[in-house]
Amino acid sequence: MSNDPCAICLGGMGARGGQAIFTAECSHTFHFHCISASVAHGHLVCPLCNAQWRELPFVRPAQPSPAPPTLPPPLLPIPLMEPMHHHVQPPPIRNRPMHGVQTPPQPEVFDDDEPVEPPAAHDSQRQAAAAAASGSGGTLLIVQTHTEYSAVALDSSRDNFAVLVHVKAPGISSGGEAAAAAGDAQRAPLDLVTVLDVSGSMSGEKLALLKQAMGFVIDNLGPHDRLSVVSFSSGALRVTRLLRMSESGKGLAMGAVESLVARGGTNIAEGLRTAAKVLDERRHRNAVSSVILLSDGQDNYTMARRAPGAAAPNYEALVPPSFMANGTRDWSAAIHTFGFGNDHDAAAMHVISETTGGTFSYIENEAVIQDAFAQCIGGLLTVVVQGLRVAITCGHSGVRIGSIESGRYESRVDDDGRSSSVAVGELYADEERRFLLFLTVPAAAATDGETETTLIKVCCSYRDAAGGAHVDVTAEDTVVARPEQVVEAAAERSVEVERERVRVEAAADIAAARAAAERGAHQEAVEILEHRQRAVAQSEAARGGDPTSLALGAELFEMRRRVSSRNSYERSGRAYMLSGISMHAQQRANTRQMSAFVSGPVASGGGFVLNAAGPEGVPSVAAAETSSFATPAMRAMLLRSRRAREASAEQQPPPPPKAGEALDPESVNQ
Template sequence: MDSDDFIHVPQPPPSSPTEATPPPVPTLTLKLRQKNAVVGLNSTSPSSTQYVATVTASSLVTEEARSPVDISVALDVSGSMSGSKLDLCKKTLRVLISELKATDRLSLCTFSDDAKEVFPLTALTQAAKEDLVRKVGLIRTTGCTNISGGLGMSVSSLLSSPPTSSSPTVRSVLLLTDGHANRGISEPDALLSLVKGMIPSNDNISINTFGYGSDHNADLLKGISEATKNQGSYYFVESEDNVSSAFGDCLGGLMSVAAQNIKLTIMVDKSDEEGKLSFDIAHPSAQGGGDDRTKTLMLGDVFAEEVKDFIVNVTYSTSVTSEVVVSAKLNYLDITRCELVESPESQISTSFVEGTAEMSETDKYVLLQGLRVKVYETLEAANNRAKSSGEVEAARKMITDLLAAIKADTDSLTLSEEERRSVSMYEADLRDALSSMVSYDSYQRTGSKFMMKKMQSHAFQRCNESDEMTANAYRGSSKMAYASRMKGKMGSMFGK
């Protein structure tokens, strides 16, 4: 065969290389910022600078991908809860039941003079839901308020029934009361000690508390919510219409837990001589330890979309080394992927320059986080002043002084829209605190509860609003969705 008889078949073009699958977005990310990158050493007296370690959770997990939840409700059924209060709580429980899946478990305990387990921790199949709804309908009010009994029974309900799912489980007690503890262990310090002792240190059970009306002990309920390693939230339910949205806000958080067993490690390179540099971490919701070079913080559950900021205060002398390096890393359980994760180490360095007082430009994010800390510290100090001595005017002055300081610190800054929203939120909450304590009577009725709620929200950077219409920059999309949905269901199911 002649060569002309061959048919030329062109070679196919080389196949394009298979694109690499992008790595998954980490559930938690870590970033370090510093107040000033360059610090002038102009004084022989010790001075300080600040850093912020920011932990950011990724966006909301899907409903299908979320972890199962175990919830135990401890409901006050004392005499003061009679009438519309109990009726609304029972309706809210029915809405809560409707939101849970068969992979979720729920128990219900009531307390008055003593405590009673109405419904043991059970997977909420359709049959179980129907049985629970029937038992909710039978609840009646009687007697006084044994918070310790109800709380202890709800915690025992969770502890005695370990999670059955192979996936990490979110576990929480929801305690609702309208009054003061006057049965069982009623002294606040003793009751808080009981709470701290009843949940093992390696357990992730949180306690969320709901103070209904103006006659509950906000100090106690806030303390109970913060007494466990995995801190919960205190909700001030001022209006009876907001019981369902308060439970919804709480449930939205539990439904969107992104990570558990979180350890934040912060290290400061102290190659200088002893005593020239020291550091501490300011964050009330963290528990931890460490030494003069390394500090570790153990954190509670973090919800999707949440941001947690940890201020690192570094104190130095004029003979400090020319450069200080701060680094941080995260270890956590990613509950959406069911795996332990160690983040890449984040690092930042600061130059200390002799013979000058000049500083590099101040990082606005660090400045605003410092203001956030001042907001909750001032609310706490003002609340303590009004509570201990009745000096409402002195307490109000603390707040007005901070409002003036915030204005002075931020007026000359060019702020982004997000930064301006943060400042506006601080100012609005402080002004609302002033409005809630125009007199000692108004402070006792609502001001003390309002300030407790707000100081906790700013300290934890977590929404604890009972009204879904109240603006709160810490509220993620899941909290907003469940708060709105549960209140909407109250209307569609019961015409309210």
């Protein structure tokens, strides 16, 4: 008989005599009385692996054994799927104890959040400094432009002439690792809601790793930050209200996290509805708000099962309206999603993040979940710019804006082509965004005596996150020289523009390859990526040794391997490619892992190390960055997490020897 506990009541399978044991088709075992009350209306999914049970006789024990005194009566709502005879709505799931722990009743309104700290003297000083900086050249957003070529012949016109608009957020004055440290007075405080999957499939090591990762998050939040923990399985529970992360608040949060127990199904939508309720109904607000969602499974309550050949599910149904871009909150309440392991619904997690302005990370190696969380909060704890909008107007009467490559950021070009804008939103300290504009440049009359043409004027407006002051920054006019003759071979070409053009074209092909793989054309997907990889390798930036372009080639090689067959694509290719699409569309670091030719496990976003002899078509380098998107604070927090994990591993006793394995004499003597 299995020694594993029943996933519903958590009692031992042989602890109390005379109990009937049910072994499901998926080989998991349960007390018969625990499941019988939950299958009265039809089929049921396994609480551990979410497998659908086809045959399950209904037995009602005469006198079911009571649950252990510390546990509530087990209740599992019926997932939304095809019933045997008639449709049964799942019972209400709010205001009920969940996950096997005794909890107080959930309030009807989540307006019991702990008050934020009142503004200190340094806050008003910071607001004054930010206001002064907006007009006196202080620490501001940096705005630069780069033209594709430095000169265009006087009598020539150009279509699709590329100009790069490059913005970089100011850093945090304390710098280095201290910039990301908890309690740093120079940053905007954070309201964070973590939405954690505690379904049956999260039991064992997965839940232990999640608790360890949450411990790291709690340790690194400062006393001005607030945290609310929401857990979900068959239903959802607000485990803690929004608490300030003082020493007492951290203790309460850690106790709540340690109390989590894995059981039940996967109801992502209810978890997000609870998170929305926490943020929508709070009485107080910190300057920055965000949500972290982690799940290892697929929602089996809101998303009905698809019939073969049916249209793709509407994953936006999982997202509460208040998280939408056109909802009651702005992009500052983004949902950053983390797909845990190889069984999660990567498409759903990607849509949730994309719809709300967050990032999607793929945690293939479950041991590095803490690193993934660390990199994310390393950015969230350093938000310096909010509501950023880039406005572009044409300088010369004959110049027109044709299009903008802005990724997922909403952009607009006026009908006459004379002006355009990009809505960027938040930026972390030292974070950068690059947008390619394609212009029509007219010929200039020699009689005008023009020596240069003003192409565009760029102005950025935003709100200082820490102080709240409104800031405007105007870049120098973007001009191009107009000599009588230009020798194309001698014309100065911008490396910055070339690098971004290569990246944008690669991102488009990654999306095309993913679409091919989705319809089963795996060889076509490989060919698209292979062609783009060669183009990247032949680009002037890559030939010049640009590390970003070299790393892009390595990324394309890794994707080729993962889309080459249906099995590899279903196992990890879809999640890996969607994570890459998220990173490029956002120009923001997320977590993925190289595996084909990486020396050692690394959580990216982040860096990877290539072997001395790189794969065919990928230049060999000692080290490269998967992207230039990770900020110094994100890298510092990631390093802090790795050091913490290494220190924890050193303190763990060595694992017991396997059967037949000789003991190490030195370890026995220690």
